[in-house]
Amino acid sequence: MTIALETRGLEKSFGGLRVTRDLSLKVEQGARHALIGPNGAGKTTVINLLTGVLKPNAGRILLEGNDITDLPVHKRVLRGLSRTFQINQLYADLTPLETVGLAVSERLGGGGDWWRRMGTRDDVNQEVAETLGRFHLLDVMNERTATLPYGKQRLLEIAVAIATRPRVLLLDEPAAGVPESERHDILAAVAALPRDVTVLLIEHDMDLVFSFADRISVLVNGAMLVEGPPDEVARDPQVKAVYLGEAAHA
Amino acid sequence: MTTLFTILFDGVAYGMLLFVLACGLAVTLGLMNFVNLAHGAFAMTGGYICAVLVNNQGWPFFAALPLAFVTAALVGVALERTLYRHLYTRSHLDQVLFTIGLTFMSVAAVDYVMGSSRIFIKLPAALEGQFDFFGVGIGRYRLMIIVICGLLTVALQLILAKTRFGSRLRAAVDDPRAASGLGINVPQVFAFTFAFGCGLAGLGGALSAEILGLDPYFPLKFMIYFLIVVTVGGSSSITGPFLASLLLGIGDVAGKYYVPKMGPFVIYTIMIVILIWRPNGLFGRAAAR
Amino acid sequence: MTAASDVSSHAIARARWRPAEIAFWILALSCAFLFPSRYLIMTDILRLALFTLSLDLILGYAGIVSLGHAAFFGVGAYSAGLLALHGIINEPVIALVAAGLVAMVLGFLTSFLVIRGVDLTRLMVTLGIALLLEALAERFSNITGGTDGLQGIEMQPILGLFAFDMFGKTGFFYSLIVLFLLFLLARRIVNSPFGLSLRAIKNNPLRASAIGVPVNRRLIAIYTIAAFYAGIAGALFTQTTALASLDVFAFERSADLMLVLVIGGTGYLYGGLIGAVVFKMLQELFQTITPQYWLFWIGLVLVVMVLVGRERIHRWVLWVPNLVIRQLFGRKAVVAVPESDAP
Ligand SMILES: Nc1ncnc2c1ncn2[C@@H]1O[C@H](COP(=O)(O)OP(=O)(O)O)[C@@H](O)[C@H]1O
Numbered sequence: 001m002t003i004a005l006e007t008r009g010l011e012k013s014f015g016g017l018r019v020t021r022d023l024s025l026k027v028e029q030g031a032r033h034a035l036i037g038p039n040g041a042g043k044t045t046v047i048n049l050l051t052g053v054l055k056p057n058a059g060r061i062l063l064e065g066n067d068i069t070d071l072p073v074h075k076r077v078l079r080g081l082s083r084t085f086q087i088n089q090l091y092a093d094l095t096p097l098e099t100v101g102l103a104v105s106e107r108l109g110g111g112g113d114w115w116r117r118m119g120t121r122d123d124v125n126q127e128v129a130e131t132l133g134r135f136h137l138l139d140v141m142n143e144r145t146a147t148l149p150y151g152k153q154r155l156l157e158i159a160v161a162i163a164t165r166p167r168v169l170l171l172d173e174p175a176a177g178v179p180e181s182e183r184h185d186i187l188a189a190v191a192a193l194p195r196d197v198t199v200l201l202i203e204h205d206m207d208l209v210f211s212f213a214d215r216i217s218v219l220v221n222g223a224m225l226v227e228g229p230p231d232e233v234a235r236d237p238q239v240k241a242v243y244l245g246e247a248a249h250a
Numbered sequence: 251m252t253t254l255f256t257i258l259f260d261g262v263a264y265g266m267l268l269f270v271l272a273c274g275l276a277v278t279l280g281l282m283n284f285v286n287l288a289h290g291a292f293a294m295t296g297g298y299i300c301a302v303l304v305n306n307q308g309w310p311f312f313a314a315l316p317l318a319f320v321t322a323a324l325v326g327v328a329l330e331r332t333l334y335r336h337l338y339t340r341s342h343l344d345q346v347l348f349t350i351g352l353t354f355m356s357v358a359a360v361d362y363v364m365g366s367s368r369i370f371i372k373l374p375a376a377l378e379g380q381f382d383f384f385g386v387g388i389g390r391y392r393l394m395i396i397v398i399c400g401l402l403t404v405a406l407q408l409i410l411a412k413t414r415f416g417s418r419l420r421a422a423v424d425d426p427r428a429a430s431g432l433g434i435n436v437p438q439v440f441a442f443t444f445a446f447g448c449g450l451a452g453l454g455g456a457l458s459a460e461i462l463g464l465d466p467y468f469p470l471k472f473m474i475y476f477l478i479v480v481t482v483g484g485s486s487s488i489t490g491p492f493l494a495s496l497l498l499g500i501g502d503v504a505g506k507y508y509v510p511k512m513g514p515f516v517i518y519t520i521m522i523v524i525l526i527w528r529p530n531g532l533f534g535r536a537a538a539r
Numbered sequence: 540m541t542a543a544s545d546v547s548s549h550a551i552a553r554a555r556w557r558p559a560e561i562a563f564w565i566l567a568l569s570c571a572f573l574f575p576s577r578y579l580i581m582t583d584i585l586r587l588a589l590f591t592l593s594l595d596l597i598l599g600y601a602g603i604v605s606l607g608h609a610a611f612f613g614v615g616a617y618s619a620g621l622l623a624l625h626g627i628i629n630e631p632v633i634a635l636v637a638a639g640l641v642a643m644v645l646g647f648l649t650s651f652l653v654i655r656g657v658d659l660t661r662l663m664v665t666l667g668i669a670l671l672l673e674a675l676a677e678r679f680s681n682i683t684g685g686t687d688g689l690q691g692i693e694m695q696p697i698l699g700l701f702a703f704d705m706f707g708k709t710g711f712f713y714s715l716i717v718l719f720l721l722f723l724l725a726r727r728i729v730n731s732p733f734g735l736s737l738r739a740i741k742n743n744p745l746r747a748s749a750i751g752v753p754v755n756r757r758l759i760a761i762y763t764i765a766a767f768y769a770g771i772a773g774a775l776f777t778q779t780t781a782l783a784s785l786d787v788f789a790f791e792r793s794a795d796l797m798l799v800l801v802i803g804g805t806g807y808l809y810g811g812l813i814g815a816v817v818f819k820m821l822q823e824l825f826q827t828i829t830p831q832y833w834l835f836w837i838g839l840v841l842v843v844m845v846l847v848g849r850e851r852i853h854r855w856v857l858w859v860p861n862l863v864i865r866q867l868f869g870r871k872a873v874v875a876v877p878e879s880d881a882p
C-alpha cells in the first residue's frame with residue numbers, strides 16, 4: 001500500500017502550550033481514516049498544520065512522498081490536498097455558484113484570468129453544474145451564502161473542497177452543529193465521496209466514525225494514544241478511559 | 251560633542267512628550283483593537299484649555315496643567331460613553347472613517363472658535379531660557395518636561411504593576427474574554443483607561459504648545475507621530491511605546507539638525523522599514539488575540 | 540436546459556449590461572449639453588469619480604483599507620506635469636498613459652509592503668508612503684516647485700487635434716472618455732474569475748487560500764492596477780487644470796476619497812461615480828453656508844454615516860440611486876464591508 005499523507009515528528013506550541021506532540025501519522029492511499037479525541041485534543045491544529053495554515057515548530061509533512069512542509073496553503077491545494085472547516089469558512093457575499101465556480105476556475109488554471117467573463121468556459125460550467133448537483137445545491141445556487149440554511153452551508157463546505165479535486169481530503173467535523181433534519185444529506189455526501197479520494201475525518205459522532213472509517217487514530221493532549229482498525233480501537237481500555245472520563249465530565 | 255548632548259537632551263524631552271501624548275492611544279489600540287485617529291484632538295483640547303486659562307483668565311501655568319488633564323479626560327469619557335463604545339465591534343474601516351470625521355470636526359471647530367493661527371501659552375519666567383551645565387545648554391522648559399513626563403511614566407508603570415486596577419487592566423489586555431470571566435468589568439476598565447489616556451494627551455497637549463506648536467491642525471499634523479509610537483512600540487506594554495517615543499524624539503531632533511533638508515523623510519522611512527520587518531512593532535508580541 | 544448551460548447563463552448574468560446602466564452613461568453624456576456653463580465642475584467630478592473608482596477596486600473588491608491613496612494620484616499628477624513642462628511627451632494621451640504607468644510601477648513596488656500585515660499595519664504603511672512622497676516633493680522643490688507647485692504648464696492639443704479651451708469643454712469630454720474607457724476595463728476585470736477571486740479574498744482570505752487562490756499575488760495585482768487608475772486620475776487633474784502642487788499628496792485628499800466612496804457605496808463600481816456627484820454637490824452646498832469650515836461638514840458627514848450605519852444611510856439618503864442600482868443588479872445595491880470572519 002502506498003502512503004498518501006504522512007507526518008513525521010510534528011510539533012506545535014502556542015506560547016507555552018504544546019498542542020501537537022511528536023505526532024507521526026500515516027494515512028494510506030484510498031483510506032477512510034478517522035482522527036478522534038476529546039475536545040481540545042489538538043485535532044483541528046493537526047489539520048491546520050497539514051494544510052499550511054499553521055507552521056509546525058518541528059517535523060515534516062509528506063504528501064504522496066513529497067515534502068510539502070514549506071509550501072504555502074494554496075500550493076498544497078494545487079497538489080491535491082484539500083480540507084473543510086469545523087466552523088464554516090465560506091464567502092458570505094458570494095453565491096454557491098460563484099464559490100464553486102471560483103474553486104473550479106482556480107484548479108483549471110483560469111483563476112487569474114482578468115479578461116474572460118465568468119461562465120464562459122464550458123469545462124468549468126460543466127464541472128460546476130455537476131458539483132452543485134451532487135451536493136443538492138442547484139436550487140440555491142444564486143442565493144447569497146450568508147442566507148442559506150446551515151445544512152446547505154455545511155454541504156457547500158464539502159462541495160468547495162471537492163471542487164478542488166483533492167486526492168487527499170481532510171474533513172473537520174463535517175456534521176458539527178447540523179440539525180437532525182438536515183443531517184442525512186451530510187452523511188450521505190460523506191459516504192458518497194469517491195473511493196479514490198483518501199479521506200482523513202475528524203468527527204465526534206461515533207456512529208458516523210464507526211460506520212465510515214477503516215482505520216482510527218486517537219489523539220489525546222496532542223499526542224497519539226492508539227491507532228488501529230475500528231474494532232481494536234473500540235476495545236482498547238485506554239480509549240475507553242478517555243471517552244468514559246469525558247462522558248463523566250459532560 | 252556638546253551639540254550631541256544638546257540634541258540628545260532635546261530629543262529625550264521631545265520623546266517623553268510624545269510618550270505622554272500617545273500612550274493613551276497604545277491602550278485604545280492594544281486593549282480594544284480600536285483605531286482612534288482622533289487621539290490628537292484630545293491633546294489639542296488640553297492645549298487650548300490651558301492657553302485660555304493662562305492667557306485670558308490669568309491662571310498660573312502650573313494650575314492650568316491639571317485642568318487641561320481633567321478637561322480632556324472628561325471630554326474623552328463623554329465621547330467614549332456616547333459614541334466610541336458603539337464602534338468597538340465595527341470594522342477597522344468604520345473606525346477609521348469615524349475618527350477621521352471627529353478629527354476634521356475638531357479642527358474646524360477650534361479654527362472657528364480660536365482662529366487658525368498658532369497660539370502661545372505665557373510661561374512663568376522661571377521656565378524661560380537656558381542654563382549652562384558643563385558646557386551643555388539645558389533649556390529650562392525642556393528640563394521641566396523631562397521631569398514631569400519622567401514622573402508620569404514612573405507613576406504609570408507603578409499603577410500598572412502594583413495596583414489592583416493595573417492588574418485588572420493587564421488581565422483585560424491579555425484576554426478580554428477570560429478577564430470578564432473572572433468578574434472584571436472590562437467595559438468599565440476600558441472607559442476609565444480611555445479617559446485617563448485622553449487626560450494624559452490633554453496634559454501633553456498643554457505641555458507641547460511651546461515645543462510642537464499649537465494650532466487647529468495639531469491633530470492632523472501629529473497623527474502620524476502618535477501612530478508611529480504605538481505601531482513601532484507595539485501595544486502589549488507601555489515600555490514599548492516609551493522606547494519608541496524616545497527613539498522617535500531623538501531621531502527627529504537629530505534628523506532635523508544633521509539633515510535638515512530631508513525633513514521628516516528619515517522618520518517615515520524608518521517607520522515603514524520597521525513595520526515591514528516587524529508588523530507587530532519592535533517591542534510587540536507576536537499576533538495579539 | 541441542461542444544468543451546465545443554466546450555470547453558465549447565471550454566471551454570465553452578473554456581467555450583463557442593464558438598461559439602467561446604459562441610462563446612467565447617457566445621462567452622464569447629456570450633462571455636457573444640459574449644463575454647458577459648468578464644464579469645470581463637471582470635469583472635477585469626473586476626475587474624482589475616476590480616483591474613487593481606483594479606491595473601490597482595492598477597498599470595495601479586495602478589502603484593502605488605504606489611508607494614503609493620494610500617493611498615486613500625486614505621482615500621476617506630477618509625472619504628467621513634468622512631462623508637459625519639459626516637453627518630454629507633448630501629446631496628452633500618451634503622457635496620460637505614461638503618468639499612469641509611473642504610478643503603476645510605484646504601486647507594484649509598494650504593494651509588497653501593503654499586503655503584509657493586518658489592517659492597522661496597512662493603514663500606517665499607506666499613510667507613511669503618501670507622507671513620505673509629500674516630504675520628498677517638498678525636499679526636491681527645484682523639481683516639483685515646492686509649495687508653489689509646477690508653474691507654466693502648457694498643454695498641447697489632444698492627439699494634435701483638440702486644443703484645451705478656457706471653458707473646459709475639451710477637458711470635460713477628454714475626462715469623460717478616459718473615465719468611460721477605464722470604467723469598461725474595471726467592469727471587465729471585476730466580472731472575471733480574477734475579480735471573483737478578489738471578492739472571495741475580501742470575504743474570507745483563509746478560505747480563499749484553502750481553495751488554491753494565491754492570495755498575495757492577487758492582492759499585488761489589484762493594488763498595482765488601482766495605482767494605475769489613481770495615477771491616471773492625477774494626470775487628468777494636472778492636464779485639465781495645468782496645475783500640480785504639493786497638496787496632491789495631502790492626507791485630506793486620501794480621507795476625502797474614502798468619504799466619497801462610502802457615500803456612493805463600495806463594491807459595485809458605480810459607488811465612486813455616484814459618490815463623486817453627491818460629494819461635489821455637498822461641497823457646493825456647505826461652501827455657500829460657511830466656506831471656511833468645509834472640513835467640519837465633511838467630518839460631520841463621516842461621523843453620522845458611521846454612527847447611523849453606512850448601509851442604513853444609503854437606504855435613506857440615496858434611495859433614488861439605489862433604486863437605479865437595484866434595477867441594474869437585481870440585488871441589494873450597497874455592499875457593506877463585512878468584518879473579517881474570525882476563524
Ligand atoms: N491559534 C491558537 N492560539 C493559541 N492556542 C490555540 C490556537 N489554536 C488552538 N489553540 C489551543 O490548542 C488546543 C487544541 O485546539 P484544537 O486543535 O482546536 O482542538 P480540537 O480540534 O481537538 O478540539 C486548545 O487548547 C486550543 O485552545
Ligand SMILES: [Mg+2]
Nearest residue numbers: 043044045086
Ligand atoms: Mg476542532
